[in-house]
Amino acid sequence: MKALVLSGGTGSRLRPITHTAAKQLVPVANKPVLFYGIESLVAAGITDIGIVVGDTEAEIRAAVGDGSRFGARVSYLPQARPLGLAHAVLIARDWLGDDDFVMYLGDNFVVGGITELVEEFRATRPDARILLTKVDDPSAFGVAELDPDGAVLRLEEKPSAPRSDLALVGVYLFTSAVHEAVRSITPSARGELEITDAIQWLVEDGRSVCSTVISGYWKDTGNVTDMLEVNRTVLEAMPPAVLGTVDADSELVGRVRVEEGASVVRSRIVGPAVIGAGSVVRDSYIGPSTSVADGCLISDSEVEFSIVLDGSRIEGVGRIEGSLIGRTVRVTGAARAPRAHRLVLGDHSQVQITP
Structure with missing residues (x-):
């Protein structure tokens, strides 16, 4: 067959x-x-x-x-x-x-x-x-x-x-x-x-x-909605493990997998969640049903019910949820007032912004 x-x-x-x-x-x-x-x-x-x-x-x-x-x-x-x-x-x-x-x-x-x-x-x-x-x-x-x-x-x-x-x-x-x-x-x-x-x-x-x-x-x-739902389902059955490093000021709750070479610093991760090889989570919160791929940086941010692909950086942006972040994407906070959103979006992008 x-x-x-x-x-x-x-x-x-x-x-x-x-x-x-x-x-x-x-x-x-x-x-x-x-x-x-x-x-x-x-x-x-x-x-x-x-x-x-x-x-x-x-x-x-x-x-x-x-x-x-x-x-x-x-x-x-x-x-x-x-x-x-x-x-x-x-x-x-x-x-x-x-x-x-x-x-x-x-x-x-x-x-x-x-x-x-x-x-x-x-x-x-x-x-x-x-x-x-x-x-x-x-x-x-x-x-x-x-x-x-x-x-x-x-x-x-x-x-x-x-x-x-x-x-x-x-x-x-x-x-x-x-x-x-x-x-x-x-x-x-x-x-x-x-x-x-x-x-x-x-x-x-x-x-x-x-x-x-x-x-x-x-x-x-x-579509993105179904992909996030499948991600949640697979993570719920994933065996937890700490193959990377987690410092004493961090907390892992529930089914969390930290892959080899990844580091978690002054952060809280609530599973099910996976942090990919070589990624760094610093001064951040990673919530349930979140996959962070290899070589990423999550700093001073909150990410929940999301997929973050290889090599992306999320720094100082507050809270992100229900999102699919592509490869080598950079999401950063704005440094100057007045408050505004500055976006560079590809064709067929979808963005939801809270006023």
Whole structure:
């Protein structure tokens, strides 16, 4: 059994971070989201992995390499343009051959992994098995309608009038039957080959399509709100450790991890939180659900429920919360009156300022 991991796309909902970084490599708990997916596949016994890549191919290749660090063998499958999930299956046809496979969206996160789902699929081998979860706004997702016995009746991509509240999770399991389906559909109104249309074709052709409604935790980390929530969830399960230095005037409360080479000086950190290697927290407060990546400086500030990426400096700014701070960003307090906000913001930035 193989795995097809989708790591193309533009990451428009995470701009401006994704102007300079692949969305699948934005970290939660100081590890790229993509790595969690690869680890889940390997844990399920799937080690032959093809990664579909686009404009950020070089960055994905540099991070993942040949897959040996994960115990996997990774191949890279270029996709010239992001023309839909079914299009990714189409371009991967030769690599996939006639093998069964898992298609895994590289920016999705499933707590607990997929081992049981893969084992069930291997035992029963329907032509397709989809994962579903209840959501508050199904119009933002692919939506499935089931009959009273749980059989799949209909699927629709981002419907204006959803027939159910069951959204497709970004993990799909297929036999080679899906290849005929993706060749048989036409682009949607948004110009993409939709995997929901391909699965619907299987349903209408009388193929076996099964579903599993998951009650565990799933998130599409394509926006900042969901990424912060995933960060919180991962940190809550992270083992605490002090591998760096914490001075006598500092206090660690709860599940806190201080990585090697990091130092905490005259500060209070309330977990779950992680301070990355080589980072310095000085005269500051780090609150729950916060990840500080490697080589950062937090000084005379408060940071809570936030992600701070590598090499950034936050100095003398009061309190920051619910924020995603990019790489090598500098956030500082203003030195002179009158009180004013001085900003240099990239395209598609979002800023909330208290008057």
